[in-house]
Amino acid sequence: MITPAVPKSWYLPTKPHKFCPGCGHGIVLKALGEVIDELEIQDQTIFGCDIGCSLLSWDFFACDSTQTHHGRTIPVMVGIKRSRPELITIGYMGDGGGYSIGSQHLLNSAVRNEKVTLILVNNTNYGMTGGQMAPTTLPGQKTETSPYGRDPETTGYPTKGPEFLAEVTSEGAYVARATVSKYKQLKRFLKNALRNQIEGNGFSFVEVLSTCPTNWRTNAQQTWHFLEDEMEPYFPVGELKSPFSKGGDK
Amino acid sequence: MxxxxxxxxxxxxxxxxxxxxxxxxxxxxxxxxxxxxxxxxxxxxxxxxxxxxxxxxxxxxxxxxxxxxxxxxxxxxxxxxxxxxxxxxxxxxxxxxxxxxxxxxxxxxxxxxxxxxxxxxxxxxxxxxxxxxxxxxxxxxxxxxxxxxxxxxxxxxxxxxxxxxxxxxxxxxxxxxxxxxxxxxxxxxxxxxGIKIEPTYPLVGLPGKIGEDREPQHLCNIYSLEEELYDVVMKLSAEYESIAPEIIEWQEHHCEDADIIILTHGIVSRAADDAVKALRAQGIKAGYFRPITLRPYPAQQLRDAIAKSGAKTLLVAESSYGQFERLTKQEIYGETIKMEHLYMPGVGIIDYDIISKVKSVL
CATH class of the missing domain: 3.40.50.970 (Thiamin diphosphate (ThDP)-binding fold, Pyr/PP domains)
Known part of the structure; x- marks a missing residue:
């Protein structure tokens, strides 16, 4: 029997993991686990998550991990990194945590060029709380709090995080958007975001477009269609800022 | 260092x-x-x-x-x-x-x-x-x-x-x-x-190789079930209550024979201290009690002061509108001493304010 390779940095007693079937978090965390292994940083990595679906990763890795309130994983990671710069800090959050309730932390940690790595999973809704509208909900998309579809006239347009972070960050920052539909690219971006912290260049951020069939109420085919044909055209994938390549990787 | x-x-x-x-x-x-x-x-x-x-x-x-x-x-x-x-x-x-x-x-x-x-x-x-x-x-x-x-x-x-x-x-x-x-x-x-500086130690970022020297640390503050949280809170309560007696601090003087105990905290207790001295000089038996720790609160110590003095009145003076008095009442529930108060929210209190209040209630 062939079993799929499991990253060494995964914490096996908590597997199989607790995410819904079809959820993209597992893919992101698999890529992240492989990158932690390849960079050999498991022992000095501090993984942090907040509340929301990303919470379910609190005991996911065989790395020291800590969990905090919705939106607050960024300042907790900043506090750890500022006091122990030798540690590698990974803040893991959803779009609500990063772009809404914790947006002041995201913006200001980016401006200060905090040497932390932040991974934000964008599934266009608040999953854990039952599928409400998120800052990333697409125009016209139905959610529990936009049952007739998101109306940009009254609720604005979806937040484009990497685009605004690329504007406010300084030299040395790494900003990218990946998608769970392009695994090798996702892994490469996560690796760059961690390399950037290891080398002490600056702030590192990767938004990952992900899937939420439970709250989208989609089957497998519809799920993939929404990710590739609705989300990806709206949220272009690529490196927006990188110390490793001049023009970025589109 | x-x-x-x-x-x-x-x-x-x-x-x-x-x-x-x-x-x-x-x-x-x-x-x-x-x-x-x-x-x-x-x-x-x-x-x-x-x-x-x-x-x-x-x-x-x-x-x-x-x-x-x-x-x-x-x-x-x-x-x-x-x-x-x-x-x-x-x-x-x-x-x-x-x-x-x-x-x-x-x-x-x-x-x-x-x-x-x-x-x-x-x-x-x-x-x-x-x-x-x-x-x-x-x-x-x-x-x-x-x-x-x-x-x-x-x-x-x-x-x-x-x-x-x-x-x-x-x-x-x-x-x-x-x-x-x-x-x-x-x-x-x-x-x-001779004050020992307590050592610090990390909860994450521990030394050693994970899986060989040690297990990974997984810290969390959210629980799936009511009963899980119940156990956590009951354990926290028990631990807090067990160390509270070691932490409680208070000051008192002139309570032994006091007719009225003036209860204050923080900077207002300096006015209370002056007021007690002035009142004593005028022949009024005033006592002074001050919690240094508001949490945990020196409740038993205050009950003891009330009991040993036989004071008839407890005057609470504070630069807020009853926050300190409410905290005190919940801590000494059951005491029958008459309570008076001087509430001066957001303004300073001097000895004169307390002395005047004492004279008005005695």
Missing amino acids: LKVVDETKKAFLTGNETIAWAALAAGADIMFGYPITPQNEVMHYWTRLAPRYGREFLQTEDEISAGFTVCGAVQAGKKAFTATAGPGNVLMQEPFGMAEAMRLPLFAIIQQRGGPSSGTVIYSQQEVALTTYGGNGEGYRIVYSSASHQEIYDYTIKGFNMAWKYRWPTFLLGDGYQAKMREPLEMYDPEEK
Whole structure:
């Protein structure tokens, strides 16, 4: 029997993991686990998550991990990194945590060029709380709090995080958007975001477009269609800022 | 580490400056802060002094962030602190709650300003309820209410020590008057005074290879089931209650034969002290009782003072509208002593105010 390779940095007693079937978090965390292994940083990595679906990763890795309130994983990671710069800090959050309730932390940690790595999973809704509208909900998309579809006239347009972070960050920052539909690219971006912290260049951020069939109420085919044909055209994938390549990787 | 205070010496400082010196002497590694009056000068002095001693500072984007960066830093094993006031104290209740739930040795200075809302930037004792029982929990905190600059120095050092010894969030509750006023105090090196500096240790970022030397640390503060949380809270309660008697501090004098006991805390207790002396000189048997720790509260000690004196009246004087009296009532429920109060929310209280009140109720 062939079993799929499991990253060494995964914490096996908590597997199989607790995410819904079809959820993209597992893919992101698999890529992240492989990158932690390849960079050999498991022992000095501090993984942090907040509340929301990303919470379910609190005991996911065989790395020291800590969990905090919705939106607050960024300042907790900043506090750890500022006091122990030798540690590698990974803040893991959803779009609500990063772009809404914790947006002041995201913006200001980016401006200060905090040497932390932040991974934000964008599934266009608040999953854990039952599928409400998120800052990333697409125009016209139905959610529990936009049952007739998101109306940009009254609720604005979806937040484009990497685009605004690329504007406010300084030299040395790494900003990218990946998608769970392009695994090798996702892994490469996560690796760059961690390399950037290891080398002490600056702030590192990767938004990952992900899937939420439970709250989208989609089957497998519809799920993939929404990710590739609705989300990806709206949220272009690529490196927006990188110390490793001049023009970025589109 | 470079010694901060070589030899015990007299100093003439503001309260905020005193806090910066005491935090250095206590071995604080890093301060996270956000500007709000009347605590700003804690940051001003810290940012000037800290680099000389290899200590760190970060001005965060808001008080929420200041509190949570402290939570992160103490998890990483560093002696971290913050200072705030008023609406900033409101915002910090969120990280303070995390520190309660996860037993994080967070230390914060609260320089009370007037409220509600923006209130005044000057003075009050209106952050008693918030500092003792704020947050969505049960108030597992240690709160020292200081009354002089010497106490600010002493209890800043002690606050760090208690936070790291017992691992409850710990507060020095001051006010704008104490923050800004200048008065003499003695600065000293705590270890030369025989005060043991509690060691720090990390909860994450531990040494050793995971899977070979040690297991990974997984810290969390959320639970799936009611019963899980019930067990956690009952354990926290039991541990808090078991150490409370070791932490409780209070001051009393002239209670043995008092007809009236004047109950105050913080800077108002200095007015109470003067008032008791003046009243005694006039033949009125007044006593003085002051909780130094508002949480845990010296309830039994106050009950004992009431019992041994046989006092008929307990006068509560505070620069808020009953927050301290309500805290007291819940702690001494069942006592039948008559309670009177002098509420002066947001303004200072002097001995004359207390003396007049005593005469009006006796």
